[in-house]
Amino acid sequence: MLDFFLALGPTLSNTMWLVGIYIILALGLNLINGMGGMFSIGHAGFWALGAYAAGLCITKNPLGLPDFALFPSGLILAVVVTALAGWALAKACLGLSGDYLAIATLGFSIIIVSLLYNFDYVGAATGMSAPTMVTSLGIWGFVVLSLLFYGRIQFSNRGRMILALREDEIAAQSIGIDATKSKTLVFILGAALAGVAGALYAGSANYLNPAGFEFHQSIKILTMVVLGGLGTLTGVTLAAAGLTLLPELLRLLNFKEYEMLVFALVLLVMVLGRPQGIFGPKELWDLRFIRKHWHPDRNYKALVQSQGISQNPTPPQNHKGV
Amino acid sequence: MEKSPLPTFQPLPLVTHKLGMTFGGLKAVQDINLKVGKNEIVGLIGPNGAGKTTCFNMITGVYTPSHGRIDFFGKSIGGQKPAAINRQGIARTFQNIRLFKQLSVFDNVRAAMHSQITYGLFSALIRNAAYRHQESMVAERSIKLLDMFDLKTRATEIAGSLPYGEQRKLEIVRALATSPKLLLLDEPAAGMNPQETALLTQLIRRIKNEFDLSILLIEHDMSLVMKICERIYVLDYGKEIAHGTPHEIQTNKEVIKAYLGEA
Numbered sequence: 001m002l003d004f005f006l007a008l009g010p011t012l013s014n015t016m017w018l019v020g021i022y023i024i025l026a027l028g029l030n031l032i033n034g035m036g037g038m039f040s041i042g043h044a045g046f047w048a049l050g051a052y053a054a055g056l057c058i059t060k061n062p063l064g065l066p067d068f069a070l071f072p073s074g075l076i077l078a079v080v081v082t083a084l085a086g087w088a089l090a091k092a093c094l095g096l097s098g099d100y101l102a103i104a105t106l107g108f109s110i111i112i113v114s115l116l117y118n119f120d121y122v123g124a125a126t127g128m129s130a131p132t133m134v135t136s137l138g139i140w141g142f143v144v145l146s147l148l149f150y151g152r153i154q155f156s157n158r159g160r161m162i163l164a165l166r167e168d169e170i171a172a173q174s175i176g177i178d179a180t181k182s183k184t185l186v187f188i189l190g191a192a193l194a195g196v197a198g199a200l201y202a203g204s205a206n207y208l209n210p211a212g213f214e215f216h217q218s219i220k221i222l223t224m225v226v227l228g229g230l231g232t233l234t235g236v237t238l239a240a241a242g243l244t245l246l247p248e249l250l251r252l253l254n255f256k257e258y259e260m261l262v263f264a265l266v267l268l269v270m271v272l273g274r275p276q277g278i279f280g281p282k283e284l285w286d287l288r289f290i291r292k293h294w295h296p297d298r299n300y301k302a303l304v305q306s307q308g309i310s311q312n313p314t315p316p317q318n319h320k321g322v
Numbered sequence: 323m324e325k326s327p328l329p330t331f332q333p334l335p336l337v338t339h340k341l342g343m344t345f346g347g348l349k350a351v352q353d354i355n356l357k358v359g360k361n362e363i364v365g366l367i368g369p370n371g372a373g374k375t376t377c378f379n380m381i382t383g384v385y386t387p388s389h390g391r392i393d394f395f396g397k398s399i400g401g402q403k404p405a406a407i408n409r410q411g412i413a414r415t416f417q418n419i420r421l422f423k424q425l426s427v428f429d430n431v432r433a434a435m436h437s438q439i440t441y442g443l444f445s446a447l448i449r450n451a452a453y454r455h456q457e458s459m460v461a462e463r464s465i466k467l468l469d470m471f472d473l474k475t476r477a478t479e480i481a482g483s484l485p486y487g488e489q490r491k492l493e494i495v496r497a498l499a500t501s502p503k504l505l506l507l508d509e510p511a512a513g514m515n516p517q518e519t520a521l522l523t524q525l526i527r528r529i530k531n532e533f534d535l536s537i538l539l540i541e542h543d544m545s546l547v548m549k550i551c552e553r554i555y556v557l558d559y560g561k562e563i564a565h566g567t568p569h570e571i572q573t574n575k576e577v578i579k580a581y582l583g584e585a
Contacts, residue, residue, distance in 0.1 A: 149447065156446030156453070157439040157460075160425075164433040167422035174382060174416075175434040175500050176408035185443075281424075298454075299461035303428060304478050 004252050011248050017204050019244045020139035021197050024146045026224040026240035028193030034231030035154060036186040037166030039102045043221045045109030046191045048213035049085055050078035050198020052122055055208045058130045071133040071203050078199035079192050086191025090184040109218055116210035127209025134203040142200060146193060151233055155297040162186050216260060223267045229277015234284045333396025334359055335504045335536040342389035343376050350376045351560045363530055363537045365551035369580060372557040374540045375417055378506050382414050383407040409437060413502035415493040417509045423482030427473060427492060430481050431464040434499035471495050487518050498533060507539040511546050523549055
């Protein structure tokens with residue numbers, strides 16, 4: 001038992017980089033699944049694409065860039081490639097509804113991983129090693145940016161349009177909202193966030209191989225989003241952190257081989273028992289002592305203050321579930 | 323149709339010409355010629371299944387008409403997408419309320435004002451002056467609109483938690499937030515008690531006057547229809563069986579037959 005506590009500190013600090021990456025991944029999927037209400041189960045495909053795009057830039061340096069420019073160029077390439085892939089997938093699949101869209105995204109991620117397995121230039125099944133380019137602190141800087149990114153989209157005109165489409169597509173169209181445009185955009189943005197996570201992963205994991213991006217990773221990210229509460233910022237961030245630390249704790253307790261079982265159980269219990277996520281629709285800024293001073297939507301806050309009657313928290317919560 | 327007293331030299335808000343819709347072999351709507359004049363309230367009535375909502379769905383772009391034309395201020399809009407049609411100035415409510423249930427009342431209205439905002443995604447991300455200015459402008463307008471309909475005190479509540487009558491009202495407010503020139507109301511009084519219906523009657527009149535628009539409404543509540551409609555079209559089995567002023571409709575034999583059956 002003492003061993004466990006002695007090992008806890010180093011384990012936590014050694015995992016912080018990965019926690020940050022999973023938070024960014026979960027936020028990206030949360031854009032698509034939570035805010036957009038489109039059921040995607042292929043998020044690891046975008047992650048892999050971003051990681052390999054950045055990894056190629058860093059290790060092969062085809063443009064002969066100086067060292068300091070390697071990671072930034074890798075990051076940009078990763079974002080461009082994943083955004084393009086998100087656009088192409090959205091273009092091809094947005095006509096599909098619900099389950100069919102899910103299957104299409106699953107197919108996409110499987111295709112990406114199979115390509116990586118068979119592409120010798122990136123090391124095929126062996127993968128490729130890359131030098132460390134970003135620190136844990138750098139990754140957490142991107143986490144903060146991603147949180148801002150998500151929050152500011154949600155509390156913008158486009159965010160309201162996306163939420164309206166999720167709530168009722170026919171009604172949203174009846175007030176002039178172009179479904180295809182908004183949905184494509186949210187898909188691109190979600191994919192681009194996965195691209196950022198991929199670049200950060202390539203710059204800090206030292207080693208990329210296709211096995212690290214297989215289907216179970218998509219499920220893991222999906223679990224984070226569902227556990228945290230589809231469409232919430234606070235819940236999903238905490239769930240992503242918790243579920244990244246969980247396997248490390250299991251390993252310390254010598255339960256590593258049960259990781260997937262624990263994940264599946266967590267997902268099952270949540271969907272059955274608390275489909276609205278750990279905190280329901282509540283966000284950090286719904287806490288009374290925070291709401292008094294700060295709310296991401298200034299006009300909403302002003303309205304609440306002018307009336308002094310609101311008990312209800314801010315909206316965005318996808319109750320349609322998985 | 324030709325007996326319409328309306329001037330024809332300037333394009334009317336809505337004119338349909340031989341509008342028809344077939345689903346497979348079923349002729350849901352046939353040869354409907356509707357006219358809605360400027361600042362006019364027109365009723366569309368008929369027994370269940372007569373094709374009234376189908377007409378609405380064609381006018382608002384939910385269905386593509388199988389036959390005929392729809393002209394909005396002289397411009398053909400038949401077959402366009404619902405969002406495109408709304409942007410030209412046609413807004414609607416739904417028979418079975420379709421609010422954004424999980425969003426606040428405030429956001430339901432703000433979402434409908436999206437076209438008044440010109441800032442892009444990047445402005446939203448950095449929250450620059452354009453973002454702040456336009457957001458407070460839309461917030462102000464939304465609150466003003468909600469206040470006009472006595473919904474301001476409900477603004478921060480979740481739309482789905484409102485009582486039924488207020489949900490219907492919010493749907494009208496949301497439609498008005500898109501600044502329409504023609505408003506289509508699909509059974510606005512459904513599920514309301516007589517008092518609420520009386521209030522709604524006043525409300526619809528007020529909307530017509532204060533927002534300077536035309537209204538086409540489907541309604542089963544005859545007290546409302548007869549009170550506020552200037553002209554009425556009666557549909558039965560997808561065809562127009564009568565058309566005229568409330569008084570003409572009340573005494574029309576075809577209409578009585580359709581509603582009460584043959585004597």
